[in-house]
Amino acid sequence: MNDTSTSTDLETGDRDSPASLAALWIGVAVVLVGALVIAAVLLIGITGATREPFTTGEIPKDSPLHLRSTVRPPHVLHLAGSGSNLPITRALAEAFQVGRPDLHVVVFASIGSTGGVQATYDDVIDLGLVSRLLRPREAALGLTLTPYARVPVVFAVNLGVPDESLTTAELLEIYAGDRSTWSDGTPIVVLQRERGDSSHAAVAAVAPEFAAINEQAYREGRWRVVDSDQAMQEALSITPGAVGLFDLGAIVLQRLPVKPLRISGIAASEASVQSGRYPFAKDLAFVGVDQPGAAAAELLRFVDGEDGRRLMRASGYIPLPEDH
Numbered sequence: 001m002n003d004t005s006t007s008t009d010l011e012t013g014d015r016d017s018p019a020s021l022a023a024l025w026i027g028v029a030v031v032l033v034g035a036l037v038i039a040a041v042l043l044i045g046i047t048g049a050t051r052e053p054f055t056t057g058e059i060p061k062d063s064p065l066h067l068r069s070t071v072r073p074p075h076v077l078h079l080a081g082s083g084s085n086l087p088i089t090r091a092l093a094e095a096f097q098v099g100r101p102d103l104h105v106v107v108f109a110s111i112g113s114t115g116g117v118q119a120t121y122d123d124v125i126d127l128g129l130v131s132r133l134l135r136p137r138e139a140a141l142g143l144t145l146t147p148y149a150r151v152p153v154v155f156a157v158n159l160g161v162p163d164e165s166l167t168t169a170e171l172l173e174i175y176a177g178d179r180s181t182w183s184d185g186t187p188i189v190v191l192q193r194e195r196g197d198s199s200h201a202a203v204a205a206v207a208p209e210f211a212a213i214n215e216q217a218y219r220e221g222r223w224r225v226v227d228s229d230q231a232m233q234e235a236l237s238i239t240p241g242a243v244g245l246f247d248l249g250a251i252v253l254q255r256l257p258v259k260p261l262r263i264s265g266i267a268a269s270e271a272s273v274q275s276g277r278y279p280f281a282k283d284l285a286f287v288g289v290d291q292p293g294a295a296a297a298e299l300l301r302f303v304d305g306e307d308g309r310r311l312m313r314a315s316g317y318i319p320l321p322e323d324h
Helices: 018-032 036-047 083-097 112-121 168-176 198-206 208-220 229-238 248-254 270-275 294-304 306-314
Strands: 076-081 104-107 127-130 144-158 189-193 224-226 242-247 258-260 281-288
Touching: 076 083, 076 112, 076 294, 083 104, 083 127, 083 144, 083 229, 083 248, 083 281, 083 294, 083 306, 112 127, 112 281, 127 294, 144 198, 144 229, 144 248, 144 270, 144 294, 144 306, 168 208, 189 198, 189 208, 189 229, 198 208, 198 242, 198 281, 224 229, 229 242, 229 248, 229 258, 242 248, 248 258, 281 294, 294 306
Parallel strands: 076 104, 076 127, 189 224, 189 242
Antiparallel strands: 127 281, 144 242, 144 258, 144 281
């Protein structure tokens, strides 16, 4: 996979803190599994007697989470993971269900790439959604990574910002706090994502200086940090002068009221990303077991088929693999 987001130091997962993952795991487990034995184990974790494998990364062999849920019917697919994957995955799932009244796909709210991998391994969901490479510990779980889309990462701004294009050097100045206004004098309001966000990692992979500047900004508390794609979308749309990293596909697919900046005059597009003229992009992938169930396998075939690839292109995403 041609990975543009390979920074292992930054890729600590979407919303990857132990506290955040524990809270998200509780919600996902209760909704998806509902089994009393799972609920009991989670309750113990909440009260502090133990910590769930989901939050620690340790998977005891006797964990009840290894037991396949008998609650999930075979004609229902459950998907969860990175927020970056949700817009296009939900669109693909909706298209997949047309003409398949016997199948139903549920794409849950973001639990991050780390959460998607762990929930897949624990057999709570059928397919996980990730926007980064698997880490060594995750790769050792024996799961299969299936890239399906590449999406340009853009510096998106509030619609009131007059600027249309910036150089990489100018963007570094903005995140370093050395440039504080737009061309009309409007104050620049930088919005960061949490540490380990896949879009920040994609930029850092191409511009290593960004990683150091970004980390210093975290340490100094220089910028407002938002912890989800939804929060970034809302903040960009209502905050005058705001700028933040976002996926072009989400902007196109959801018709968001924000503006992607060009980089040195080059707009983000399939052609500019594939040629390398536009520098920032990341890959989205499904993670699953080697032998997926019949419904999951059918969904994967649809995504890789003509209809799925056409939908991705129309929505601002680049279908993978490229040479289909």
